[in-house]
Amino acid sequence: MSDRAPGPELLGTRLRHLLELLDGDVAALYADLGLPGFRPRYTPVIRVLARTGPASIRDLAAATGVTHSAASQTVAQLTRDQLVTLAPGADARQRIVHLTERAESLLPVLDAEWSATTAAAARFEAELSYPLSRLVDEALDALRRRPMRQRIADVAPQLTAHHPDRDRAPD
Template identity: 65%
Template sequence: MAHLPEREAVGTLLRHVLELLDGDVAKVYAELDLADYRPRYSPVVRALLAQGPLPIRDLARAVGVTHSAASQTVAQMNRAGLVDLTPGADARQRLVGLTPKAHELLPVITAEWSATTAAMRTLDSELSIPLVDLLTELATALTRRPFRQRIADAGLPAPPPRS
């Protein structure tokens, strides 16, 4: 068994699990000759397929990431030729849309999504609770009461404001 981070290093363990999952999905992409495609692109592609071209702000909301994270992902996807940016309703807004190249890749990407979803179901069968349920429960609990508040409640209050 691979060495795991210590149990108290929860953030490190979460990153480790994400690296294990995303790393193997990235291997699948490379095997499918999609070396420029990243696991983080799939939620963007799925949102754009479902809703059509979107401003980055709306895309970020649809995917569940920050505006900054969405902007970075869109920039990478643009460099890979998967999305185009066009002017939006005003000069500050840019719409993100899928390119013909992205549409050409959809059969392969869709097959990977299906296989990955099935693989996740088999992984879930080995766990005491499906991973998505646990992560959803975790995100909900942290939204309800942020971790910083929990740290303060455990005895380490936030420092006073700087003057």
Template identity: 80%
Template sequence: MPDRPPGPELLGTRLRHLLDLLDGEVATVYADLGLPGFRPRFTPVVRALAADGPASIRALAEATGVTHSAASQTVAQLAKEGLVTLTPGTDARQRIAHLTPRAESLLPVLDAEWAATTAAARRFEAELPYPLSQLIDEALAALGRRSMRQRIAEVAPDLVPPENRSAGGA
């Protein structure tokens, strides 16, 4: 085992570990609140629907800052849990998510948890030399400018076929 801390070569692994620590503890709070199985990724979608009313998957992705695919997966899980229903949108490809009465009944608890988690996150960031949320924003912007695949191609062109070296951002 090396004596030095892991560097950027383990960035993805370490970020997943950090996310596991953050989300795992928040999920434990949900269980403490009598909501076992409620996932931290559900709350931003439920809150967006509560604030803005029924919305398309695309609108939810934009409101919560995730990809369309991630929003679609979360909404599918919420539907499976009986927290949202889906109806067709204006075209056959669009689905509109609606909160169920069960989800609406959870809003006071979710709002209290959200406020507490936000305050705890602010205190957590105050312990760091640089706000993690700002660093994440900057990292996402940098990957939007040049994807990790492009960056790998720059340092090891033989690993990425030439036709794939200019593929879009993250």
């Protein structure tokens, strides 16, 4: 076993661990506030809906900085937890997300938590040699410009070359 700290080869694993630590503690805070099972990913969506009113999933994705798929999954969880409802939009494919009375009743607690978490995150970043939020933004921008799959192909084209079994129709 090496004494060397993990490098970029374990980046995904280490980022997931960091996210588990951050989200785990915020989820524990929600439980302390009497909201067991409330997920940290709910708060940005609920705050957007409280600020803007009903919105499409696409608009929620844009406002919270996640993919449409991630926003859709969060909305599905919020629906199961009876924090939002869905109604048809002008387009048959569009669904409009509305806060429930239950979610609206949580807004004072969520606003206080959001303010405290924002202040705590700023203090956390002040301990770092470089602001994590800025580094995450830079990393996301870099991956938008050139996705990781392409970066891997650049260094190992044989891994992404045409594979006959992969493209073959099932029997």
